[in-house]
Amino acid sequence: MKGAIQINLPLPLPLGTLLALYVIVLGCYHHHMFHFVGKILCHLEPCDAVDVDQAVKAAKLAFGHWSKMSGMERARIMIKAAHIIESRREEIAQMEVIDNGKSITEARLDVDSARLCIEYYAGLANTLAGQHVQLPGGSFAYTRREPLGVCAGIGAWNYPFQIAAWKSAPALACGNSMVFKPSPLTPVTAVMLAEIYAEAGAPESLFSVVQGGQETGSLLCHHPDVAKVSFTGSVPTGRKIMEMASKGVKPVTLELGGKSPLLIFQDSDLENAVRGALMANFLSQGQVCSNGTRVFVHENILPQFLEEVVKRTQRIEIGDPLLDNTRMGALVSQPHLDKVLSFVDQAKKEGATVLCGGEPFVPTDPKLRGGYYMTPCVLGECKDEMTCVREEIFGPVMSVLSFETEEEVLQRANDTTMGLAAGVFTRDVKRAHRVVENLKAGSCFINNYNITPVEVPFGGFKMSGIGRENGQVTIEYYSQLKTVFVEMGDVDSLF
Ligand SMILES: NC(=O)c1ccc[n+]([C@@H]2O[C@H](COP(=O)([O-])OP(=O)(O)OC[C@H]3O[C@@H](n4cnc5c(N)ncnc54)[C@H](O)[C@@H]3O)[C@@H](O)[C@H]2O)c1
Numbered sequence: 001m002k003g004a005i006q007i008n009l010p011l012p013l014p015l016g017t018l019l020a021l022y023v024i025v026l027g028c029y030h031h032h033m034f035h036f037v038g039k040i041l042c043h044l045e046p047c048d049a050v051d052v053d054q055a056v057k058a059a060k061l062a063f064g065h066w067s068k069m070s071g072m073e074r075a076r077i078m079i080k081a082a083h084i085i086e087s088r089r090e091e092i093a094q095m096e097v098i099d100n101g102k103s104i105t106e107a108r109l110d111v112d113s114a115r116l117c118i119e120y121y122a123g124l125a126n127t128l129a130g131q132h133v134q135l136p137g138g139s140f141a142y143t144r145r146e147p148l149g150v151c152a153g154i155g156a157w158n159y160p161f162q163i164a165a166w167k168s169a170p171a172l173a174c175g176n177s178m179v180f181k182p183s184p185l186t187p188v189t190a191v192m193l194a195e196i197y198a199e200a201g202a203p204e205s206l207f208s209v210v211q212g213g214q215e216t217g218s219l220l221c222h223h224p225d226v227a228k229v230s231f232t233g234s235v236p237t238g239r240k241i242m243e244m245a246s247k248g249v250k251p252v253t254l255e256l257g258g259k260s261p262l263l264i265f266q267d268s269d270l271e272n273a274v275r276g277a278l279m280a281n282f283l284s285q286g287q288v289c290s291n292g293t294r295v296f297v298h299e300n301i302l303p304q305f306l307e308e309v310v311k312r313t314q315r316i317e318i319g320d321p322l323l324d325n326t327r328m329g330a331l332v333s334q335p336h337l338d339k340v341l342s343f344v345d346q347a348k349k350e351g352a353t354v355l356c357g358g359e360p361f362v363p364t365d366p367k368l369r370g371g372y373y374m375t376p377c378v379l380g381e382c383k384d385e386m387t388c389v390r391e392e393i394f395g396p397v398m399s400v401l402s403f404e405t406e407e408e409v410l411q412r413a414n415d416t417t418m419g420l421a422a423g424v425f426t427r428d429v430k431r432a433h434r435v436v437e438n439l440k441a442g443s444c445f446i447n448n449y450n451i452t453p454v455e456v457p458f459g460g461f462k463m464s465g466i467g468r469e470n471g472q473v474t475i476e477y478y479s480q481l482k483t484v485f486v487e488m489g490d491v492d493s494l495f
């Protein structure tokens with residue numbers, strides 16, 4: 001175990017004790033960990049080449065046992081892990097709040113999504129099968145769906161526990177092991193997941209955690225015994241991951257950023273459209289990859305829409321994320337808060353109107369005063385060429401644009417290098433499907449936004465990524481097909 005450990009957080013005793021435990025378990029990490037009171041939580045040291053090699057070797061050993069088990073046997077352990085998550089839901093959710101700053105209400109839903117994902121892939125583990133193909137003369141071939149080996153998972157900070165589960169569940173169901181590196185900003189809850197898999201009976205180091213930033217991540221990508229890299233994070237880092245993986249011709253899953261459009265037509269149910277726009281922009285303090293931050297509203301309903309959306313945005317309860325009635329917690333760090341606020345300033349300079357929010361927020365509770373809070377912001381009179389409309393802000397900032405025709409709005413919605421998600425609100429069923437068919441995005445929503453049931457694939461078009469998470473298809477991203485030819489006659493040699 002490396003590094004001096006120092007804990008500075010004035011938490012109520014049970015949470016403080018729990019956290020101390022995880023910081024000790026974490027061992028090797030050096031960055032400071034920030035949270036909703038704005039203090040350094042702990043100092044740890046990043047994993048170096050020796051640590052990463054140790055973790056990968058242990059995962060390779062675990063893979064040897066795990067990959068020989070039947071799907072049914074693997075499923076049993078995964079279901080047990082899901083049950084443990086259920087029984088520890090509140091504790092994990094509270095730790096996620098401390099780790100990330102999001103509200104406890106959302107953290108609970110993230111824990112549920114993680115559990116459901118593990119349950120879902122446990123259900124698929126025993127369905128993995130190949131094909132039997134008859135060939136001439138009684139010969140035949142069959143295919144086997146086999147695991148890849150040790151997979152590396154690298155996570156972003158916005159959904160720390162959920163990302164670790166969304167990556168590990170399909171990987172483990174297919175018979176792989178995984179070494180996971182969480183973001184340096186949110187290092188804690190992935191360790192809880194490792195502990196849960198172990199408690200459920202998984203072989204030692206089947207899912208293990210290494211801590212660190214880009215150096216540790218790149219050591220994982222380059223390690224010769226890592227067979228695949230599954231990454232969630234920004235486009236620039238995704239590009240580097242792909243480049244590193246290409247050296248070893250390793251497959252990658254890339255879940256990257258977005259600048260998704262939400263189209264609200266004149267015939268929409270306005271109440272649902274407003275709710276959808278809020279869900280599309282303000283979950284997790286706006287730090288969501290799939291957020292529909294370019295809200296295109298038909299010009300005839302723009303005034304009513306804006307009035308309602310601004311009224312409800314102003315009502316969002318900001319503050320202590322551990323309280324049940326809080327709906328918006330703290331952003332992940334001071335530099336990130338500064339960056340988000342600078343996007344608002346830039347929007348003003350470029351001619352957008354701040355209809356509400358966009359200011360630093362200082363909670364009344366003195367213990368929260370150092371936290372990274374801001375008021376959720378709605379920007380009006382936005383134009384396609386503005387920075388706030390072109391770049392991923394990754395904060396609680398909604399840009400509203402007006403449109404006239406379906407053809408025009410489709411062209412504008414697709415005018416981006418990203419393609420993670422898109423949404424449409426309309427009562428016209430034909431229009432809904434026609435619009436969705438023409439939207440260049442991996443996840444499209446009709447009359448809702450930002451729901452991600454684990455049974456359906458999630459992932460991006462264009463620069464928003466490669467591959468999918470969730471759904472049946474993800475089995476293909478964590479396994480490979482072996483074809484076996486069986487000759488029943490004699491070898492018909494040409495020589
Ligand atoms: N599509 C999705 O499912 C999804 C989900 C969540 C977040 N995101 C995206 O993530 C971004 C925000 O997250 P972030 O700031 O943590 O992203 P990031 O790209 O800065 O970091 C992501 C992870 O990569 C690691 N990393 C950084 N440089 C690396 C390198 N050179 N080699 C190996 N690993 C490296 C980081 O330590 C971290 O663990 C946003 O763009 C958001 O849209 C996408």
Ligand SMILES: C[N+](C)(C)CCCC=O
Pocket residue numbers: 158159283287288289290450451452
């Ligand atoms: C907000 N959702 C729906 C949970 C999506 C999370 C995926 C990535 O940020």
